[in-house]
Amino acid sequence: MPEKTVPMKNMTGASILWECLEREGVKVVFGYPGGAILPAYDALKGSKIHHILVRHEQGATHMADGFARASGQVGVAVATSGPGATNMVTGIATAMLDSSPIVCITGQVGSKLIGSDAFQETDITGVTLPITKHNYLVTHASEVARTVREAFYVARSGRPGPVLIDITKDAQQTTCEFDWEAAKPQLPGYRPDLSPESKEYEQALELIHNSKRPVILAGHGIIISGAMAEVREFAEKAGIPVALTLLGLGAFPASHPLNLGMMGMHGEAWVNHTIQEADLLLAFGMRFDDRVTGNLKTYAANAKKIHIEIDPAEINKNVKVDVPLVGDLREVLHELLPKVETIDRSEWLDSIDKLKGDAAVRDIQNLPDSGHLYAAHVINDLWRETRDGETVVVTDVGQHQMWEAQYYKHEKARSLITSGGLGTMGFALPAAIGAKVARPEADVWVVVGDGGFQMTLCELATIVQEKLKVNIAIINNGFLGMVRQWQEFFYERNYAATPLLNPDFAKLGEAYGIRSMTVTGRSQVVPAVQAARQHDGPVLINFRVEQEDTVYPMVAAGASLHEMIRRPSKIVETAEDE
Amino acid sequence: MLNTYVVYVENKPGVLTRVASLFRRRAFNIDSLTVGRTEKPEVSRMTITAEADHDQARRIEANLYKLVNVLLVENITNQPAIVRDLAMIKVAATHEARSHVLELASVFRARVVDVAPDSLTIEITGAEDKIDGLLEVLRPYGVLEMVRTGIVAMRRGKGSVPVSASDNSDRDGAEEDVSHSV
Numbered sequence: 001m002p003e004k005t006v007p008m009k010n011m012t013g014a015s016i017l018w019e020c021l022e023r024e025g026v027k028v029v030f031g032y033p034g035g036a037i038l039p040a041y042d043a044l045k046g047s048k049i050h051h052i053l054v055r056h057e058q059g060a061t062h063m064a065d066g067f068a069r070a071s072g073q074v075g076v077a078v079a080t081s082g083p084g085a086t087n088m089v090t091g092i093a094t095a096m097l098d099s100s101p102i103v104c105i106t107g108q109v110g111s112k113l114i115g116s117d118a119f120q121e122t123d124i125t126g127v128t129l130p131i132t133k134h135n136y137l138v139t140h141a142s143e144v145a146r147t148v149r150e151a152f153y154v155a156r157s158g159r160p161g162p163v164l165i166d167i168t169k170d171a172q173q174t175t176c177e178f179d180w181e182a183a184k185p186q187l188p189g190y191r192p193d194l195s196p197e198s199k200e201y202e203q204a205l206e207l208i209h210n211s212k213r214p215v216i217l218a219g220h221g222i223i224i225s226g227a228m229a230e231v232r233e234f235a236e237k238a239g240i241p242v243a244l245t246l247l248g249l250g251a252f253p254a255s256h257p258l259n260l261g262m263m264g265m266h267g268e269a270w271v272n273h274t275i276q277e278a279d280l281l282l283a284f285g286m287r288f289d290d291r292v293t294g295n296l297k298t299y300a301a302n303a304k305k306i307h308i309e310i311d312p313a314e315i316n317k318n319v320k321v322d323v324p325l326v327g328d329l330r331e332v333l334h335e336l337l338p339k340v341e342t343i344d345r346s347e348w349l350d351s352i353d354k355l356k357g358d359a360a361v362r363d364i365q366n367l368p369d370s371g372h373l374y375a376a377h378v379i380n381d382l383w384r385e386t387r388d389g390e391t392v393v394v395t396d397v398g399q400h401q402m403w404e405a406q407y408y409k410h411e412k413a414r415s416l417i418t419s420g421g422l423g424t425m426g427f428a429l430p431a432a433i434g435a436k437v438a439r440p441e442a443d444v445w446v447v448v449g450d451g452g453f454q455m456t457l458c459e460l461a462t463i464v465q466e467k468l469k470v471n472i473a474i475i476n477n478g479f480l481g482m483v484r485q486w487q488e489f490f491y492e493r494n495y496a497a498t499p500l501l502n503p504d505f506a507k508l509g510e511a512y513g514i515r516s517m518t519v520t521g522r523s524q525v526v527p528a529v530q531a532a533r534q535h536d537g538p539v540l541i542n543f544r545v546e547q548e549d550t551v552y553p554m555v556a557a558g559a560s561l562h563e564m565i566r567r568p569s570k571i572v573e574t575a576e577d578e
Numbered sequence: 579m580l581n582t583y584v585v586y587v588e589n590k591p592g593v594l595t596r597v598a599s600l601f602r603r604r605a606f607n608i609d610s611l612t613v614g615r616t617e618k619p620e621v622s623r624m625t626i627t628a629e630a631d632h633d634q635a636r637r638i639e640a641n642l643y644k645l646v647n648v649l650l651v652e653n654i655t656n657q658p659a660i661v662r663d664l665a666m667i668k669v670a671a672t673h674e675a676r677s678h679v680l681e682l683a684s685v686f687r688a689r690v691v692d693v694a695p696d697s698l699t700i701e702i703t704g705a706e707d708k709i710d711g712l713l714e715v716l717r718p719y720g721v722l723e724m725v726r727t728g729i730v731a732m733r734r735g736k737g738s739v740p741v742s743a744s745d746n747s748d749r750d751g752a753e754e755d756v757s758h759s760v
Contacts, residue, residue: 125592126595129595129596129599130599130603133646134646137591137592154646187646188588188649189587189588189643189645189646189647189648189649189650190646191643311640311644312640312643313637313640313641313643313644315636315637315640316633316636316637317637320633
């Protein structure tokens, strides 16, 4: 606990805000000033907190999100009322869908003006009601301390999520007595700490011990719960292979013999086949999103399901489960571990190996250099060059994101940061800034498409102003690639509104004072990555890759998980011929 | 199947919006919602009826619990409970029909609360089907206007629900030890 202050100290609401943030452990906030939040900015000078000026409020929320995902701590974003607050909406929804703990603080017009359509007035608590875990409208200085304490507690506990605090200008300006101790959270209805009943543990163990073909489905909850060691111990002890969701990548080491790889729409074919053939699914902190299940009617039809999940509302939401264990994953696994028996499952594991079949032949990265630069080459080389260090890759959304997930082998939790649930283009660059601020010692790489990069590229200025060493790899194919891929498969190659006429990204980077280069051939990738790592400041690399490459395998939306569109071997052969 | 929930919430601004918004956002089909004060000033009580199958009914409960301001949720659908709806029905009642309408009202133990030269306003409290029954027999006379409150419900027996919005005021929120099972 922080040291006791002199009780009953008179302070403005604005000063109380910063004081409480400090006491919650906040050292950095990402923000953008404006009229209704000016009293808070004025009081910032008395605070130890470092404020990072962003270029757009959406960037502030993604930075707070990236900070939270890289560190496990609550990230904080600040904006003014009206447009400042509404610009945060995308970032808040992104954090909500991926259970990321952020606290957003917005200024609001004076309490007497609320409801009058005053200048820059927006009902932001109303707007963000469905996309926050909880939110607050604070109209008195005396409510600031308790609200901040509750907001941080709600954001980080249970299933984490975004919390917004809207503070009226007069609540920031007026003074009241500040007493941290007295401002304890009062949340009588909030129950983040559920745990399963002993009967449910017994049922789960029985299913595990009776299963012949079990698979662990490893999700984001492992990382949030900090249960990486427990999951590994469990998998090894019980001899159960592990398939990962996109947000679960890194929760279980990619190089581990029991690691199958990513499941779902762009998962490896053998992973999806394994799930379809399993007789038991152990879902660890994942929510059976439609991108990992495919058609629910045919999903793992012969498998019993055990769902370990902290949020009771996720139980039986998409997939009907046989045994739900509602609680913190790490604690639940601590209960299960001593009771799990070691069973020889070599037959099952051997049969999975056979499922891999010709996957390696179809793998684009195994092809000789044909003069074409594929994104897979870039990601694979980036992985090889950066695998030994502490590297955090932050991706945007689209084809490059899936190639990253397939070709970058993540060994550690929090080494991949990506927008999964909401699929927010423009996420990568600002989220990487947050990640770098949270972990300055890490080698932070942005892997971003040419489309998404242009949604939030204004934050290049933030990188430069804050002197942050962030490396940016633009996977530039001149298309909104994933949308183009859907048009190729499902809309008869009608490439409506997907070709992009781009600026020269290297020149653009130079204009911001960022060392920039363009790479067009496979042999240039490794030297470029090495040069970027050796350079002191931020580096931008514009990788001009194959324009109409496609992410394989693909489970079409609504198709069964085992019905995958595979990379045609014809393409493989053609590429070999060239 | 129609499920009836009794939901205790903190008596704070905006809580009704949070509950209503939840039903809309999750596409749960709300049938009726009533809200009012309780014996504790800091607690409001809602009675919500919603169409849902078994799994969906549990998810409604779990999602209600996710709202920070929700204190307790009880699905009383299959429990002995007193369920009451209140209606005011304005019926056209000309000279010759008046005595018939009054007779019907008394059969249903409804009260006449307003008398005008060519209409009667009847107040009736009871289970929904009782009100539906009265309405049906009054309809031939001409129902000019009707309003119903939606149901309120309470479990039978002496057992009360221990709910308080301030029962942890002397504890740190981080040490909350309340647990429930859904």
